[in-house]
Amino acid sequence: MISTRPTRWSGLDTILLLVVLGCFAYLAHRVHSGLDYQWNWQVIPQYLLRYDPEAGWVPNLLLRGLLTTIRLSFWSLLLALPIGLVCGLLRTSLHLFNRLLGGTYVTLLRNLPPLVLVFIFYFFISDQLLPLLHLGERLNAAPGWLQTLLGRTIAGPDQIEPFLAAVMTLALFEGAYIGEIVRAGINGIESGQWEAARALGMRRWQLLRHVVLPQAFQRMIPPLAGQAISTIKDSAIVSVISIQELTFQGMELMAATYLTFEVWMTVTLLYFLLTYSCSWLAGRLEVRLRKAYN
Amino acid sequence: MKIRCLLALTLVLSLLATPLLASEVRQSLTEESTLAQVVAKNKLRIGFSTFVPWAMKDKTGGYTGFEIEVAKQLAEDMGVEAEFVPTKWSGIIPALLTGKFDVIIGGMGITPARNLKVNFSDPYEFSGMSIVANSKLAAGRSSLEAFNDPALTIVARIGTTAATAAKKHLPKAQLRLFDDEGQALQEVLNNRAAAMVSSQPFPEFQTLKYADKLYLPLAGKTFTKEPIGFAIRKGDVDFLNFLNNWVKFRNADGWLQEHYEYWFTTQDWKARIE
Numbered sequence: 001m002i003s004t005r006p007t008r009w010s011g012l013d014t015i016l017l018l019v020v021l022g023c024f025a026y027l028a029h030r031v032h033s034g035l036d037y038q039w040n041w042q043v044i045p046q047y048l049l050r051y052d053p054e055a056g057w058v059p060n061l062l063l064r065g066l067l068t069t070i071r072l073s074f075w076s077l078l079l080a081l082p083i084g085l086v087c088g089l090l091r092t093s094l095h096l097f098n099r100l101l102g103g104t105y106v107t108l109l110r111n112l113p114p115l116v117l118v119f120i121f122y123f124f125i126s127d128q129l130l131p132l133l134h135l136g137e138r139l140n141a142a143p144g145w146l147q148t149l150l151g152r153t154i155a156g157p158d159q160i161e162p163f164l165a166a167v168m169t170l171a172l173f174e175g176a177y178i179g180e181i182v183r184a185g186i187n188g189i190e191s192g193q194w195e196a197a198r199a200l201g202m203r204r205w206q207l208l209r210h211v212v213l214p215q216a217f218q219r220m221i222p223p224l225a226g227q228a229i230s231t232i233k234d235s236a237i238v239s240v241i242s243i244q245e246l247t248f249q250g251m252e253l254m255a256a257t258y259l260t261f262e263v264w265m266t267v268t269l270l271y272f273l274l275t276y277s278c279s280w281l282a283g284r285l286e287v288r289l290r291k292a293y294n
Numbered sequence: 295m296k297i298r299c300l301l302a303l304t305l306v307l308s309l310l311a312t313p314l315l316a317s318e319v320r321q322s323l324t325e326e327s328t329l330a331q332v333v334a335k336n337k338l339r340i341g342f343s344t345f346v347p348w349a350m351k352d353k354t355g356g357y358t359g360f361e362i363e364v365a366k367q368l369a370e371d372m373g374v375e376a377e378f379v380p381t382k383w384s385g386i387i388p389a390l391l392t393g394k395f396d397v398i399i400g401g402m403g404i405t406p407a408r409n410l411k412v413n414f415s416d417p418y419e420f421s422g423m424s425i426v427a428n429s430k431l432a433a434g435r436s437s438l439e440a441f442n443d444p445a446l447t448i449v450a451r452i453g454t455t456a457a458t459a460a461k462k463h464l465p466k467a468q469l470r471l472f473d474d475e476g477q478a479l480q481e482v483l484n485n486r487a488a489a490m491v492s493s494q495p496f497p498e499f500q501t502l503k504y505a506d507k508l509y510l511p512l513a514g515k516t517f518t519k520e521p522i523g524f525a526i527r528k529g530d531v532d533f534l535n536f537l538n539n540w541v542k543f544r545n546a547d548g549w550l551q552e553h554y555e556y557w558f559t560t561q562d563w564k565a566r567i568e
Binding site for chain 1: 344385473
């Protein structure tokens, strides 16, 4: 529950705020005096947006990286939600086989470090599957409007295969966690609800669809929002397989310009803006759902 | 029940099918040389990683540097387009082996250990290792032996020949490795490490930039000489032959030397980056 009581501001709050601000000011002073570093902030904006004599203002390295991160997170989450739903249903199934299947998947993926998983998946599994589709060549042969559309929404012809490998890896990984959220949501519905639905003569599938899942979904919103934000943050991991998302672009830029701190701070801020807007949206959704149901 | 039978069937079938598919892909790969494929696709895919001034992102979001010019010229001489695939250095050899690109043109030093995994062309340039040191922590040390000291921390970029050279020539010093050169240098600037091992011209450029904090203990001289070659997958004689002869050809007409001098002895290219 998000509290709806009116907030009060007292003298103690003012003192605490001043103490916190003082700590930050001291830290900033320490960094400024103790760190041997030539700050050079004025070159950073051009890596976000640059002026092209022909095309006008175009996004440069860091913004392009941010857009890739957004695309990557969006598709991964879109894939992870059905994977998670199926997995949650398998884990709460009446059949042992289904439970074992879902259980194996969750256990495997939750107990491997994502970094290792990304590497294994990229170099071994996606390598055996994706080249068979010849996506890159097919895209190159596709009409121009389709290329532009896919380039804006997914990735260009030269990046499509690694991008899809990254999306699949992230989706499978996040799907395992979402599966557990779904399972918790389903198991959290009171037994009275199940019994009432059965007393009305509902089949299991009807019971899930009309009684259990709608109620479970409302309870799943906060952890699901958290998982969505985790997906955005975890997308940084695929920089190790050279997907050109925000972290990768930032690292390349640091390697070329040695502006280590300025670039890391800019990247951090961009991630924060992205994840914070997601948190805010999730909060709105929760309030709206509560009003709809109560 | 039906659904589960279907599921079980698909599982079994997909397990049976994977080795078939894998062997098919491998067969078609060994049948055709990279050279023929590159010409057929009209595209040479080049793997590289950011190293100043070998390969860098410029301020317009494109790539620039000595290696980039070499790669563009090579593609032009083949009559195909160059497609650049920026890759993290730590995973660049696996990426080549699994066919993410056709050739590594990234200032890769030829070493026996690497040569067991990939084939190298004749060297198209030579680089050498040097040291850049912190004026406070390493004061008065002016030879390589002086840095072979357990009290000193030495830094280098992970997976590079700089890291290998540091291990070999400075076995007593404590070695710490970082993912990129900027981070490693920051350790020296922050007084957490005494010196950094890196190929020229990096030490020299950084000493010019931070003249008050850094110095060149070896007066800019290098303590190793390393051949740099193109790396390709094993078992491809045609492509290797082409690359070797390209190097001979471009050495003979002075193109390589001229471009090397521009990137490694001047800083005129700085304006392209910032």
